[in-house]
Amino acid sequence: MRGFFMSDEELGKKDDDHKAFRNGSGLRQPNWHPARVPPRRSLKRIGVVLLVAVLVYLFYKNIPVLGPDPRMRRPTYPYPELPTNADGRPSYDRSPSSLSRPKTRPAHTPERVYNGPVRFLELAQTLHAISGTRGNMVINRNVLFAASSLKSAATLLPIACQMGGELRNYVHFTLMSRSDITIRDLRKVNGIDDSCQIIFHDARPDYAQISTDDRMENAVFRALHHVFNYMHPQAIFVDGSSDEEPFLLRGAQQHSNAKKSTLIELPRKASKRLMWLTKLDSQALRMWNNNHIDILIHAVPGASGSLIRLLRSLSDADYTSCSVPHLTIELPHDIDSPTKRFLETFTWPPAHVYNPTNARFLSLRHRIPHQLMNEEESSARFLESFWPAQPANSHILVLSPQAELSPDYFHYLKYSLLEYRYSATSTYQHWDRRLFGISLEQPLQLLDGKEALSLPSLLKSSPSGDQIEGEISTSFLWQAPTSNAMLFLGEKWMELHDFVSRSLEAKRNSDPVPQLLTDKVVSTQYPSWLEHALRLARARGYWVLYPGEDTAMNLATVHSELHPIPEEYASQENSKPLLAEDASEEEIDNVRQKIRAGIEIPLAPVSLLDSLPNNGNLRAFSDLPILTWDGQAAEIEEINSLATKYATEFMEKVGRCDTTSKEKQKVRENLSTQDLFCTSE
Structure with a gap:
């Protein structure tokens, strides 16, 4: 080991003085070259360096928690800044004008005839960012609010904000609308700031404004399927009143029947009558329809x-x-x-x-x-x-x-x-x-x-x-x-x-x-x-x-x-x-x-x-x-x-039981009082 780690110049000189020369005369060769470190020693040094680096990395990643458990802290996921064009619109425009089609109708009333394949341009980015909510686990603290109509969004967002402020659940909100409003503008219009603790997801499909109702219904079903795989929400809230689009209610009901998930259709004026539900945790909300x-x-x-x-x-x-x-x-x-x-x-x-x-x-x-x-x-x-x-x-x-x-x-x-x-x-x-x-x-x-x-x-x-x-x-x-x-x-x-x-x-x-x-x-x-x-x-x-x-x-x-x-x-x-x-x-x-x-x-x-x-x-x-x-x-x-x-x-x-003998004592059974009675079976 001394030779392996030797770097002192004088120690190297001493070794040279005791080293025999090949000519046997004790004289140095006239064209001698410095001795090279054997390749095996170089590999050992590289291996030790890599081992130390790995140990340092593992220690840093698994450093002991001396304060509050960071797993109990609420992760914050600000909605990402989307690339925009010069006019301020997103670079991938959902508006009907971005499609090449005969303009036989005014731009503000697009014909809803498109029924092509469904693609979600912005959903993956936010779903990949919520790993801290443990959405991969079947039992977790995630709840989801889904809306298509902007009126329904205005109804659900105050409830979601109140629930997020209770800090008992991870509250998510997804927009499945035909509207091209940005998430930033939606938050601003409804007075939603960072104190609401809501994680937003944009689940609108491409070409939403000209899509048929069947395509939008299919988009809702598929979007909830992707959300379910990444989030496993314990309860999904929708606006059950006439303000919500029928295609969203149908798609959400189909998904609930397929996945056996909890779908809560909130009635009109739920923000006044049912605000107590914001105090419940995700496990209690999961049993909303099952009692x-x-x-x-x-x-x-x-x-x-x-x-x-x-x-x-x-x-x-x-x-x-x-x-x-x-x-x-x-x-x-x-x-x-x-x-x-x-x-x-x-x-x-x-x-x-x-x-x-x-x-x-x-x-x-x-x-x-x-x-x-x-x-x-x-x-x-x-x-x-x-x-x-x-x-x-x-x-x-x-x-x-x-x-x-x-x-x-x-x-x-x-x-x-x-x-x-x-x-x-x-x-x-x-x-x-x-x-x-x-x-x-x-x-x-x-x-x-x-x-x-x-x-x-x-x-x-x-x-x-x-x-x-x-x-x-x-x-x-x-x-x-x-x-x-x-x-x-x-x-x-x-x-x-x-x-x-x-x-x-x-x-x-x-x-x-x-x-x-x-x-x-x-x-x-x-x-x-x-x-x-x-x-x-x-x-x-x-x-x-x-x-x-x-x-x-x-x-x-x-x-x-x-x-x-x-x-x-x-x-x-x-x-x-x-x-x-x-x-x-x-x-x-x-x-x-x-x-x-x-x-x-x-x-x-x-x-x-x-x-x-x-x-x-x-x-x-x-x-x-x-x-x-x-x-x-x-x-x-x-x-x-x-x-x-x-x-x-x-x-x-009453039961005529011998309580002094442990061998004769009966084991308590669920939904039964047989352990209190020894005279009847």
Whole structure:
């Protein structure tokens, strides 16, 4: 190695002094030449240099990240400066004047007869530049807005700008128009600057102004195909109103059917009604069309006025966020005359909802037995009214006739469902495993109907994050479900079916009946199936999302006047009518005062985003207060401990399980409560 790296002149001299000469005389040859480095040594030197260069390059490319992860930074892709001619037009002109054809029509009304092959002159440049968005992955954070009409572009761009400013998605906008407007001018006209965080793509084909509608439709399909291969957008937004060109809607629908992608056709005035969708991430938006909500109402005798009020509020609601839900009304044996007359003229979907097929999404079910039902019969009959075809995507909204809904209630349900059930954060942190349902009302009492519920609140904070004096209303998580106005997730509804079935079987086969099945925690003013729902929530550690006071005023209210007793408890001694037939004036006056003193939250409909705290963003579960079933504030560890304790007690006393033997303990199955019962299979 010393000789390999030797460069000192004196060291070379010393070697020469000890080197024998060929003539053996010790004298130098008169015509000697400097010794050349052997070729092998030159190759070694070149190899070492190349190896060092490669190591330096690899170290530079993979230098450790000491600060924030650059992958979480939003890449910026300013639209490239296009080559222009002297008149300022792009060098590759799309205008009809650039084609050699007989000019039989004025230039401003070109004849649309061209149907040649489709070429995209500017699309490849921007698609190749978005590798930082990880569009090669099937699951990513890309969403796409597509427009052909300039009116539709003006409608979609503010929504895209708002979504881009939330920094939850990579927002792309592609123009598929016949217009020759430049992307730069389009941005300028619509007030779009760099703060909007939108990545623009020009997907207009060549000769767009003279192309037939069939060629433009084919161009839309092919452009979306190229975009899909490079971007894999989780959702594609288009303007579904009459402002958009029909060829774009047809091409987008064909592409959605071919690729099974999510196509969201925004209705007219979506910028006012659906701005909450800009708060959702790409994974939640991907499930926009893949979830469905049914509505179930259990009518009771003598409450025709309440039922009519509820149905009218349902009809007045806004359902532009998705398809109209199916409505099922369970009618008692004795139907009041006002209810009969109202149902004869009641139509569902409402007249103001777009329904081109005139489909009817209303089911009326009339009970045959005349006698009153007991607790078991009432619970079984009510739960049998619905069964989700797809547990992960089909959900049920249970409404009491005493409820009244605001016009924006369905928007809140859709927003909360997508965020807390399908978003990337929800999936990663397993929020969906804990979520039993979403309530529209804010409860004021515990389930025993005696004590008031102490509503939690959060401390106000300054823009810098410091806490300041004062409290604000907030959504919260409570283990207790409700029967007034609550959306049950399809998976939890199926689990409740199984739990009730096994509980009733264990009750019939036990002598004596376990105390856990006879003790009533829920007041008799609620239906009997709610007791089973509470037991399941306690055993599994489930919770229900309840809105804060400000939000609840914009969702639903429950009227407390003349609250009817469920028929399964109507024969009990403590379920007497408020007034007897021969009541005195003093008794009537006392009942009136009692009714007026009833507490309820009045409806004050405002914009949904205005009613939500935190600038319209739904708070994460980790930031929400948690209450146990009896209204006590708790942490997640305490909820887990209480659930384990209750489940163990239930398995021992009701399920007849040997909880001390680990070998005999059953593994928990999805959509089943078999692990809680050992007496039935």
